[in-house]
Amino acid sequence: MGKLKLYTKTGDDGTTGLLSGKRVKKNNIRIQTYGTLDELNVWIGMIRNFKTDQNTQNTLLIIQNEIMTIASQLADDTSFRKSNLVDILDPIDEGNIKFLEKQIDLISNSTPDLENFIIPGGHKLISFIHVARCTCRKAERFIASLKEKEIVPRLIVAYINRLSDYLFALSRKLTYDLDVSEIKWIPEKK
Numbered sequence: 001m002g003k004l005k006l007y008t009k010t011g012d013d014g015t016t017g018l019l020s021g022k023r024v025k026k027n028n029i030r031i032q033t034y035g036t037l038d039e040l041n042v043w044i045g046m047i048r049n050f051k052t053d054q055n056t057q058n059t060l061l062i063i064q065n066e067i068m069t070i071a072s073q074l075a076d077d078t079s080f081r082k083s084n085l086v087d088i089l090d091p092i093d094e095g096n097i098k099f100l101e102k103q104i105d106l107i108s109n110s111t112p113d114l115e116n117f118i119i120p121g122g123h124k125l126i127s128f129i130h131v132a133r134c135t136c137r138k139a140e141r142f143i144a145s146l147k148e149k150e151i152v153p154r155l156i157v158a159y160i161n162r163l164s165d166y167l168f169a170l171s172r173k174l175t176y177d178l179d180v181s182e183i184k185w186i187p188e189k190k
Contacts, residue, residue, distance in 0.1 A: 029149065033142040034071040040139055041067045043132035050125045052174065059103050063163065066096055070156050074146070092159050100162040107169040111176055116184035118172070123180045126171050133167035136160060 041064050048060045070092055120130035140160045146152055175182050 029142065029146050030074060033139065033146050034074045036135065036139040036142050037067050037071040037074070040132060040135045041071075043128060043135055046128050047125065047132060050128075052125075052177075055103075055106075056170065056173075059166075062099070063166075066092060066159070070159065073153070073156065074143075091153065092155050094155065097155065097159050097162055100159070100166045104162070104166050104169045107166075107173045111169075111172045114172070116186060119183040119185050120171070122175065122183065123178050125178070126175055126180060129167055129171040129174065133164050133171065136164040136167055140164065 044060055044064050044067070048057060048064075069090070073091055121127055140157070143152060143157055143160060147157065172182070174180075
């Protein structure tokens with residue numbers, strides 16, 4: 001494989017290519033979906049820049065690789081027909097979802113029970129995790145919109161849903177690890 005060029009000029013007209021070779025507008029729901037996954041991946045990379053325990057670091061790197069896989073699957077507009085790139089990928093499966101659930105359970109067993117909504121903040125790292133969680137929810141909404149128009153594997157939807165749960169659990173874990181006060185949202189009564 002030769003060196004990839006960073007610019008192709010093919011997108012200068014406001015379109016981009018899918019894995020099938022089809023050109024679509026850059027504001028196409030499919031492009032918005034995997035573009036938001038790219039944004040999520042960057043936020044998770046930002047979180048990895050902070051010193052955390054080895055399990056968290058390993059989990060976040062696994063998640064980043066899985067997000068790349070999902071984005072690649074979503075770049076294939078031919079009902080997930082195997083293309084050259086997708087051929088080399090193992091698609092997201094139940095094992096990926098079970099892994100996230102196991103991580104959520106590990107974290108939940110080490111944090112107090114949740115009895116109120118939480119107001120995000122208190123530490124830069126925790127705030128970044130909440131931004132990642134919100135970006136994950138945005139990706140989930142785009143995936144739901146794409147699914148209304150085209151085929152999207154059920155496991156991608158489930159994975160992204162579980163990922164936002166993991167990010168919330170991680171924000172709580174690191175709140176306690178960093179000895180930051182968790183601010184509970186208690187609505188004022190009128």
